[in-house]
Amino acid sequence: xxxxxxxxxxxxxxxxxxxxxxxxxxxxxxxxxxxxxxxxxxxxxxxxxxxxxxxxxxxxxxxxxxxxxxxxxxxxxxxxxxxxxxxxxxxxxxxxxxxxxxxxxxxxxxxxxxxxxxxxxxxxxxxxxxxxxxxxxxxxxxxxxxxxxxxxxxxxxxxxxxxxxxxxxxxxxxxxxxxxxxxxxxxxxxxxxxxxxxxxxxxxxxxxxxxxxxxxxxxxxxxxxxxxxxxxxxxxxxxxxxxxxxxxxxxxxxxxxxxxxxxxxxxxxxxxxxxxxxxxxxxxxxxxxxxxxxxxxxxxxxxxxxxxxxxxxxxxxxxxxxxxxxxxxxxxxxxxxxxxxxxxxxxxxxxxxxxxxxxxxxxxxxxxxxxxxxxxxxxxxxxxxxxxxxxxxxxxxxxxxxx
Ligand SMILES: *[C@@H]1O[C@H](CO)[C@@H](O)[C@H](O)[C@H]1NC(C)=O
Ligand SMILES: *[C@@H]1O[C@H](CO)[C@@H](O)[C@H](O)[C@H]1NC(C)=O
Ligand SMILES: *[C@@H]1O[C@H](CO)[C@@H](O)[C@H](O)[C@H]1NC(C)=O
Ligand SMILES: *[C@@H]1O[C@H](CO)[C@@H](O)[C@H](O)[C@H]1NC(C)=O
Ligand SMILES: *[C@@H]1O[C@H](CO)[C@@H](O)[C@H](O)[C@H]1NC(C)=O
Numbered sequence: 001x002x003x004x005x006x007x008x009x010x011x012x013x014x015x016x017x018x019x020x021x022x023x024x025x026x027x028x029x030x031x032x033x034x035x036x037x038x039x040x041x042x043x044x045x046x047x048x049x050x051x052x053x054x055x056x057x058x059x060x061x062x063x064x065x066x067x068x069x070x071x072x073x074x075x076x077x078x079x080x081x082x083x084x085x086x087x088x089x090x091x092x093x094x095x096x097x098x099x100x101x102x103x104x105x106x107x108x109x110x111x112x113x114x115x116x117x118x119x120x121x122x123x124x125x126x127x128x129x130x131x132x133x134x135x136x137x138x139x140x141x142x143x144x145x146x147x148x149x150x151x152x153x154x155x156x157x158x159x160x161x162x163x164x165x166x167x168x169x170x171x172x173x174x175x176x177x178x179x180x181x182x183x184x185x186x187x188x189x190x191x192x193x194x195x196x197x198x199x200x201x202x203x204x205x206x207x208x209x210x211x212x213x214x215x216x217x218x219x220x221x222x223x224x225x226x227x228x229x230x231x232x233x234x235x236x237x238x239x240x241x242x243x244x245x246x247x248x249x250x251x252x253x254x255x256x257x258x259x260x261x262x263x264x265x266x267x268x269x270x271x272x273x274x275x276x277x278x279x280x281x282x283x284x285x286x287x288x289x290x291x292x293x294x295x296x297x298x299x300x301x302x303x304x305x306x307x308x309x310x311x312x313x314x315x316x317x318x319x320x321x322x323x324x325x326x327x328x329x330x331x332x333x334x335x336x337x338x339x340x341x342x343x344x345x346x347x348x349x350x351x352x353x354x355x356x357x358x359x360x361x362x363x364x365x366x367x368x369x370x371x372x373x374x375x376x377x378x379x380x381x382x383x384x385x386x387x388x389x390x391x392x393x394x395x396x397x398x399x400x401x402x403x
Contacts (some may be wrong), residue, residue: 004318030279033286037064037115037123044097046104053078053157054148056368057120059139060126063154064090064115069107077112079158080168080400083151083175084299085202087236087289089122089314090115092383095283102170102383105393111400116154118146118178120234122290130315132234139233142299142312143174147181155182155192166192168400169368172199172382174300180309180363183336195367195403196340197396199382202351203333204358205300206307210268210349217304228250237291237343250285253278261285270349270378275385307355324399333362340401341368345377368399 027033032040036066041048041064049065067078082093082103093115098104103113117123119141125255130138136153138357141338158167171179176198182189208214218221218248236243261281266272299312306313311328346353353371362364372391381388 010135025314026248026251028282030282033283034274037094041094053153054128055153057119057149058128061119061150062117062123063157063274066103066107066113071108071277075110077110078168079112079114079162079164080106080170081114081116081154081158083116083171083178085173085175087292089117091287091289096280096289102393109397110185114158118150120291120293122287136233139293141293143177144297145180146178146186146310151178151182155189159192166194168195169193170197173202176201177203180336181331184333189334190338193338196338198340198342199346200348200379201342201359204307204355205310205351206355207302207352208304208350209352212268213304213350216301220298220305222303225281227294233294234291235294235297236289243289247285249287250281252282255309269380270347272347272376272378272381274376275381275387277386280384334364336363337365339365339367339403342366343370345372347376348379350379370395
């Protein structure tokens with residue numbers, strides 16, 4: 001049995017190395033694919049600043065800022081902080097340019113836009129004394145740390161630089177999870193957020209429709225087993241098998257492989273043909289998916305499996321040792337009294353719409369709940385849909401303007 005497992009592992013390893021080697025020779029066929037976040041913002045003729053923020057536990061994170069749009073510069077500008085989803089980064093709020101990407105839309109509307117990238121993502125792979133490529137301890141974190149260290153560090157930094165007492169916040173998917181962790185664990189931060197916009201709130205993740213997400217949720221214990229085997233480590237980093245696979249199948253909109261790219265996206269996020277712009281796929285794949293820690297990844301699927309919003313589950317013994325109780329403690333969302341607007345959709349295969357009733361009952365100060373009026377609108381369409389401006393951003397701008 002053991003020798004079978006070992007030979008299987010060795011075989012898998014060899015096949016992976018060969019495939020990665022093959023995949024990684026293919027470059028995305030898009031003129032902007034080689035740019036980083038700063039360069040792509042400049043490419044679209046917007047001003048950009050790059051800031052480094054150090055968290056209480058030593059992670060060095062990047063905050064990108066688009067201080068103003070191309071229009072009226074003399075206006076007083078309201079700071080807004082944007083936080084991306086799992087496997088994403090600031091890239092996903094800017095790469096499609098002024099007509100499509102939320103950061104520019106907000107910028108033209110008079111906001112001072114700040115884009116966070118959480119620890120472990122392409123732009124935030126640094127630490128005051130750990131090396132992400134050498135030290136397993138760098139990857140020893142769950143989503144909890146994003147909520148209690150990364151997000152508070154971003155908020156404090158923006159407040160200090162803009163000399164404000166409070167800011168607007170928009171989170172997408174994992175960006176909403178981080179917010180509700182911060183709000184329930186560090187209540188002194190509640191008054192620092194004027195208004196929170198939640199795109200596809202993801203802290204109740206029960207019954208994902210995606211077969212892939214469901215499989216991972218059902219099998220998080222096996223994933224957790226890998227933690228012991230591989231130690232703490234990065235998943236979906238730049239040279240990783242899945243990232244290389246996505247770059248490979250998405251690299252050219254005119255290749256037949258693009259159908260694999262589309263089906264991989266759709267089988268995770270929901271089928272949404274009409275809103276998909278095929279030519280953006282090579283550009284998206286240039287920097288997405290990007291790194292997460294294996295432990296963070298397991299935490300997400302624990303939440304999807306249990307349907308509850310709780311800290312990392314170490315198993316009965318580990319929980320007793322860590323938390324003094326057999327079950328991981330729940331986050332108390334009822335503490336989060338910030339005005340919150342919820343935006344969700346019916347064809348979201350990652351966050352099943354059936355969770356929304358519970359979200360609405362649990363979050364104490366929901367000032368708006370908006371279901372995107374398009375049956376096929378999927379999880380990724382919140383950022384990438386062709387008509388996301390009309391379907392969603394215009395409503396958001398209206399809601400933001402009231403706070
Ligand atoms: C720019 O915005 C300010 C404040 O909103 C306004 O008073 C001014 O008239 C605007 N200027 C132009 C050229 O639109
Ligand atoms: C954005 O839209 C405007 C008008 O709708 C158009 O003139 C412009 O070429 C578009 N820019 C890009 C980069 O697609
Ligand atoms: C990481 O941060 C250290 C400071 O702690 C700095 O000297 C180094 O240049 C940074 N590395 C990268 C790749 O940015
Ligand atoms: C990981 O972090 C926990 C604290 O959350 C600590 O108890 C443990 O020793 C760390 N493990 C490694 C390998 O750094
Ligand atoms: C589709 O994406 C391409 C490449 O990013 C972009 O140039 C084009 O304007 C987009 N088209 C639509 C309809 O959004």
